[in-house]
Every structure is written in C-alpha cells, then in structure tokens.
Amino acid sequence: xxxxxxxxxFFGLILSLGLxxxxxxxxxxxxxxxxxxxxxxxxxxxxxxxxxxxxxxGTFSQATPYWVFNTSFSGFANNLTAPASGQIAExxxxxxxxxxxxYVTLIHSGRMETKIFGVQNxxxxxxxxxxxxxxxxxxxxxxxxxxxxxxxxDGTNGPVPVCPFxxxxxxxxxSLYTYTxxxxxx
Amino acid sequence: xxxxxxxxxxxWALPIGLFVTPSAHAFESVEVTGQYPVALGDKAQNFxxxxxxxxxxxxxxxxxxxxxxxxxxxxxxxxxxVNSDAAFRVFPIVIGADFEGKVFSDLKTVFGAAVGxxxxxxxxxxATTYNMSGYFVGQIKxxxxxxxxxxxxxxxxxPLTILAGKASMSYLTYQIGVKMKL
Numbered sequence: 001x002x003x004x005x006x007x008x009x010f011f012g013l014i015l016s017l018g019l020x021x022x023x024x025x026x027x028x029x030x031x032x033x034x035x036x037x038x039x040x041x042x043x044x045x046x047x048x049x050x051x052x053x054x055x056x057x058g059t060f061s062q063a064t065p066y067w068v069f070n071t072s073f074s075g076f077a078n079n080l081t082a083p084a085s086g087q088i089a090e091x092x093x094x095x096x097x098x099x100x101x102x103y104v105t106l107i108h109s110g111r112m113e114t115k116i117f118g119v120q121n122x123x124x125x126x127x128x129x130x131x132x133x134x135x136x137x138x139x140x141x142x143x144x145x146x147x148x149x150x151x152x153x154d155g156t157n158g159p160v161p162v163c164p165f166x167x168x169x170x171x172x173x174x175s176l177y178t179y180t181x182x183x184x185x186x
Numbered sequence: 187x188x189x190x191x192x193x194x195x196x197x198w199a200l201p202i203g204l205f206v207t208p209s210a211h212a213f214e215s216v217e218v219t220g221q222y223p224v225a226l227g228d229k230a231q232n233f234x235x236x237x238x239x240x241x242x243x244x245x246x247x248x249x250x251x252x253x254x255x256x257x258x259x260x261x262x263x264x265x266x267x268v269n270s271d272a273a274f275r276v277f278p279i280v281i282g283a284d285f286e287g288k289v290f291s292d293l294k295t296v297f298g299a300a301v302g303x304x305x306x307x308x309x310x311x312x313a314t315t316y317n318m319s320g321y322f323v324g325q326i327k328x329x330x331x332x333x334x335x336x337x338x339x340x341x342x343x344x345p346l347t348i349l350a351g352k353a354s355m356s357y358l359t360y361q362i363g364v365k366m367k368l
Binding site for chain 2: 126
C-alpha cells in the first residue's frame with residue numbers, strides 16, 4: 001500500500017527519535033551503565049597519599065561503621081577526590097563527631113555507594129552531577145578529621161555499611177600500611 | 187545539550203501536530219493506563235518497582251485497514267536499592283500496531299508491536315542537574331481488551347519493553363487501562 005507523505009515523514013521521525021534521543025543530553029555516563037552490578041575499586045579520597053596522617057576513630061565496627069582519619073596540617077594538598085566514578089546523590093551536614101562540615105554521597109554502581117564526611121568547600125558541584133574517579137570534589141581543612149564510609153547492597157536488601165578495606169585499590173591500601181587489619185576492620 | 191533536547195521535542199511536536207489538527211477520523215480512540223513495571227535481567231536485583239502511567243492514541247490505520255496503529259508515551263520509575271531516595275525514570279515513546287483476535291463477543295486478545303525511543307535518567311532528591319540518556323525502544327504488548335460499551339473498553343496488558351543504548355535493560359509491565367473512542 002502506498003504511504004502518504006505525512007506517513008513517510010512520521011515513520012522517518014520515529015527512526016530519528018531513537019537516533020536523536022540516543023545522542024542527546026549532557027550525560028557522560030548512561031544511567032544504566034552506572035546501575036551495573038559491579039563493585040568498583042576505590043581509590044584514595046585525598047589527592048595526596050600523605051594527607052592522611054593517622055587513624056583516629058578506631059576500627060570499623062557495627063557501632064562505628066566508617067573510618068575516620070586525621071589529616072595533615074601542612075605540606076599536602078587539601079583536596080578530597082572521588083574514590084570512583086559516580087553520581088552525587090546527596091550533600092548534607094556531617095553527623096560524625098569531629099568530622100565537621102558536610103558529607104557527600106556518591107552512587108558508584110547498582111551495588112555500591114560511598115560517603116565522605118568532613119567536607120568543606122564543595123567545588124562547584126551539585127546534587128545530580130556525575131564525577132570521575134579521582135576528580136576533586138571538595139576540600140578539607142588541614143588538620144581536620146575526615147570520615148569515609150562504604151555502603152554495599154547485595155541486591156536483596158538495602159545498602160549496609162561494610163568495612164572499606166577489601167574494596168580499596170592497591171595504592172590506597174598501601175597508604176594505610178601503618179595500620180594492621182584488626183585496626184581497620186572488625 | 188539541553189538545546190538539542192528542546193530541539194528534539196520541537197521536532198517531535200511537528201508530526202504529532204500533523205495528526206492532532208482537525209481531521210475527520212484522524213484518531214480513533216485514546217487509552218489511559220496505570221502501570222507497574224518489573225525490571226528483568228542482570229540489573230533486576232538493583233531496582234524496586236514504582237507505579238507509572240501511560241497514554242496511547244490510536245489513529246488512522248497506516249498500512250492495513252484492519253490493523254489499528256498507535257503512538258504511546260509512558261512514564262516508568264524504578265527505585266534504586268543502593269539508594270532508596272534515588273530512582274531511575276524512563277519515558278518511552280513508541281509507535282506500533284495492534285493485532286486483534288476475538289475470544290468471544292466483547293472480549294478480544296490484542297498483541298501490539300512497537301518501536302521508538304526513550305529518555306532515561308537517575309533522579310535524586312534536590313537535584314539541579316539531570317544526566318539524561320537516550321535509548322532505542324522495542325516493545326511487544328500482549329493482552330486483553332473488553333468492550334464494556336460501544337465507546338468504552340477496558341484493557342489489561344503486559345508490555346515487554348527493551349531499552350537499548352550504551353547499556354541496556356528490559357522490563358515487564360503490568361498494565362490496566364481504559365480506552366475511549368473519539
């Protein structure tokens with residue numbers, strides 16, 4: 001059957017919709033790529049490995065399901081970096097004792113998100129923005145306390161805090177070499 | 187890129203406008219639906235379902251007089267298990283055809299097949315930016331339609347929607363609707 005002109009135009013636009021929509025948007029990652037089942041390797045949250053001077057809070061435990069670090073007073077860049085690529089899901093007021101300022105929640109995959117506490121001067125980023133691994137997201141006051149939490153969802157239940165150690169990159173683990181495993185995770 | 191999105195919407199307004207302009211028998215009927223999507227595949231465990239809605243316009247039969255054609259738009263949402271405040275939202279727009287078969291006097295089976303596109307993004311509370319991504323959409327839509335009166339039908343369908351872009355996802359939707367003749 002012969003198609004009218006407007007019908008040909010309509011079908012052509014149907015095809016162009018898929019092509020056009022596929023290329024539209026300011027996204028640098030497909031949301032469905034972000035929601036994969038992967039558990040990304042987490043890099044250091046500080047731009048300089050020496051910026052973490054000592055471990056303050058005690059081991060990761062059920063009572064304190066996060067790590068807390070002292071940061072160096074001087075000699076190191078006071079930038080906080082995204083441990084892995086992801087989307088900023090939340091910015092709020094930090095509720096970890098000593099880690100004053102804000103916290104940032106990053107969704108890294110369909111299974112993992114991280115929170116960084118004690119954040120100051122969030123660098124022009126907003127909730128909903130996508131960041132790359134290693135991208136500077138904020139700063140900390142030199143000598144301040146910074147907290148780090150990893151939350152993992154097994155796909156059945158909601159996310160629960162887990163000890164970050166097994167998810168860290170080799171370099172990040174090596175930067176914590178002065179601590180024993182029992183000092184870091186319980 | 188927001189300008190490109192606006193341009194795409196404008197471009198899409200043109201053909202929709204062509205069919206909306208007053209014309210005898212331009213549209214046969216309109217359907218409004220309530221939807222409950224369930225994610226399938228390897229990503230299914232990462233999502234909880236939220237209720238959604240949809241609408242379809244049935245119009246002049248393009249290729250075969252006995253086969254109704256439709257354009258439909260939907261809104262589906264999946265809460266993220268990793269962050270319950272966030273959700274993956276998708277708006278599929280498809281054009282397709284409905285193949286009908288009679289069960290008995292007022293009840294018939296319907297099988298729709300459609301293709302189109304979709305926009306999806308992850309929505310988080312208080313977000314001021316939205317990283318939207320586009321997908322090709324393929325959809326089959328089997329179901330039942332009951333003619334409650336000459337002008338009014340009730341539909342129950344289970345569309346299977348496949349989103350294909352840089353990544354892909356498929357989901358099955360439980361859909362109940364009301365269809366009214368124009």
